[in-house]
Amino acid sequence: xxxxEMIKKVLLVFLPSESGVDGARSLYGEKEENPFFSWFxxxxxxxxxxxxxxxxxxxxxxxxxxxxxxxxxxICDMRFEEFPFEPSVSDRLPHTHLELVHEKxxxxxxxISVQTGxxxxxxxxxxxxxxxxxxxxxxxxxVTLFPESCRPHADVLVHGEADDLWKxxxxxxxxxxxxxxxxxxxxxxxxxxxxxxxxxLIKSRYFTTNLIQTGRGxxxxxxxxxxxxxxxxxxxxxAISDVVSEVARFHEHDRRIFFFVDDSIxxxxxxxxxxxxxxxxxxxxxxxxxxxxxGQQRELLQTFADSGCQALLxxxxxxxxxxxxxxxxxQNRAGELVKAIxxxxxAGISLYGSFIYGLDGDTLxxxxxxxxxxxATKLDVPGIxxxxxxxGTQVFERxxxxxxxxxDPLDITSYRYSFGQEMLYRPKNMSLDAFVESYSALTQELFxxxxxxxxxxxxxxxxxxxxxxxLFYTHLYALSRHxxxxxxxxxxx
Ligand code: SF4
Numbered sequence: 001x002x003x004x005e006m007i008k009k010v011l012l013v014f015l016p017s018e019s020g021v022d023g024a025r026s027l028y029g030e031k032e033e034n035p036f037f038s039w040f041x042x043x044x045x046x047x048x049x050x051x052x053x054x055x056x057x058x059x060x061x062x063x064x065x066x067x068x069x070x071x072x073x074x075i076c077d078m079r080f081e082e083f084p085f086e087p088s089v090s091d092r093l094p095h096t097h098l099e100l101v102h103e104k105x106x107x108x109x110x111x112i113s114v115q116t117g118x119x120x121x122x123x124x125x126x127x128x129x130x131x132x133x134x135x136x137x138x139x140x141x142x143v144t145l146f147p148e149s150c151r152p153h154a155d156v157l158v159h160g161e162a163d164d165l166w167k168x169x170x171x172x173x174x175x176x177x178x179x180x181x182x183x184x185x186x187x188x189x190x191x192x193x194x195x196x197x198x199x200x201l202i203k204s205r206y207f208t209t210n211l212i213q214t215g216r217g218x219x220x221x222x223x224x225x226x227x228x229x230x231x232x233x234x235x236x237x238x239a240i241s242d243v244v245s246e247v248a249r250f251h252e253h254d255r256r257i258f259f260f261v262d263d264s265i266x267x268x269x270x271x272x273x274x275x276x277x278x279x280x281x282x283x284x285x286x287x288x289x290x291x292x293x294x295g296q297q298r299e300l301l302q303t304f305a306d307s308g309c310q311a312l313l314x315x316x317x318x319x320x321x322x323x324x325x326x327x328x329x330x331q332n333r334a335g336e337l338v339k340a341i342x343x344x345x346x347a348g349i350s351l352y353g354s355f356i357y358g359l360d361g362d363t364l365x366x367x368x369x370x371x372x373x374x375x376a377t378k379l380d381v382p383g384i385x386x387x388x389x390x391x392g393t394q395v396f397e398r399x400x401x402x403x404x405x406x407x408d409p410l411d412i413t414s415y416r417y418s419f420g421q422e423m424l425y426r427p428k429n430m431s432l433d434a435f436v437e438s439y440s441a442l443t444q445e446l447f448x449x450x451x452x453x454x455x456x457x458x459x460x461x462x463x464x465x466x467x468x469x470x471l472f473y474t475h476l477y478a479l480s481r482h483x484x485x486x487x488x489x490x491x492x493x
Pocket of ligand 1 (some may be wrong): 218219220221222225226227228263315331
């Protein structure tokens with residue numbers, strides 16, 4: 001038998017989410033009767049896609065970097081391509097897939113990363129594949145939290161972070177002894193060297209492929225978040241030398257912007273300072289995510305600016321003290337936020353500030369307070385979300401016990417994860433009617449073409465990206481308001 005035939009072919013699949021930049025897909029799906037708006041929406045969507053705001057799925061980059069003799073891995077990013085079921089679709093496939101679809105059931109194993117809001121779609125694809133005789137492995141957050149709901153749709157389940165498990169699984173696949181379950185006893189030690197490769201990516205598709213993770217875990221316990229449940233409360237860090245050499249290696253082949261995907265890059269200030277001081281000579285430009293505590297970490301803030309930080313996403317979540325305490329958002333106080341944001345912007349870093357409206361301490365006065373806050377801080381990109389009680393989080397359990405969920409808590413796949421403008425629960429201090437109306441009015445006031453231009457021009461850095469993002473949001477929030485009204489009418493109130 002030729003050696004080529006012995007190679008096991010594994011395809012890692014990324015499903016398009018219905019949130020953020022990709023989320024527009026679901027909103028555009030609504031039938032637009034006005035031909036002009038229909039044309040406008042189609043054109044804008046094409047522009048957004050061509051702008052390539054999309055970034056690659058980091059988890060699949062990490063898994064596809066695991067080398068096991070006798071196994072060949074590819075990535076199928078379904079934001080850009082259909083799943084390659086049949087040989088006839090080969091002409092639409094990226095080069096890396098071409099030789100792998102010449103026969104039916106060419107894949108020895110297909111891996112799908114499952115997020116709760118996308119579980120239904122993932123299960124549908126898994127069922128189709130298994131009906132064709134293709135083995136399916138499911139992993140990701142939903143498998144870790146709800147393995148029983150995944151069991152009927154998979155041959156293999158990977159529970160927890162897969163870094164070490166994936167090597168074991170691929171080795172078993174190569175030797176024909178794959179098991180139905182792979183569990184990790186503890187979180188992987190990120191201090192071990194695991195260089196990330198980009199060989200399975202089609203780089204030109206993405207806004208950037210320079211994605212770097214420096215660590216995992218979060219010591220906080222915000223009740224609407226599952227990061228501390230999935231990745232643990234202890235901060236685990238990669239070795240600084242590994243991160244620096246990865247940045248240098250990526251930068252050599254791709255001069256585009258870097259994105260540090262950690263939930264909070266300043267959570268361990270000593271580590272962050274040492275790392276970013278070492279990155280200064282590389283002269284990269286980067287985006288990342290941080291907490292507003294950075295405003296009080298003056299030396300680290302300066303190091304971030306010196307090392308090429310252009311913009312940071314900060315989770316403001318709420319400026320209402322009652323909401324922050326109701327949802328255990330305790331790591332910084334509401335009264336300190338304006339000063340912190342002003343300080344970070346004065347250091348020359350633009351800020352995307354993410355809010356959640358509809359928390360348990362919010363009232364109908366909250367939108368006016370958010371508007372004042374955005375004006376006072378000159379926040380470069382505001383993001384306004386509705387609370388999303390994701391199954392598995394503490395807030396989901398609490399709202400379920402209080403009878404406030406608007407979806408069936410027993411059917412976790414009925415939880416719809418979209419752009420975030422989704423009525424999934426009853427707010428505490430206002431009627432649903434009043435909430436929907438006030439939310440719509442808030443986003444209408446914040447996102448206008450004029451505001452987008454003003455914010456872009458006054459951003460400390462990344463001015464054109466800030467303007468483009470605001471313009472994009474002006475359009476997307478308009479679609480979202482329409483979608484929210486549509487959901488509302490469908491419910492019959
Ligand atoms: S929202 Fe941010 S700070 Fe809060 S638990 Fe999640 S990752 Fe940690």
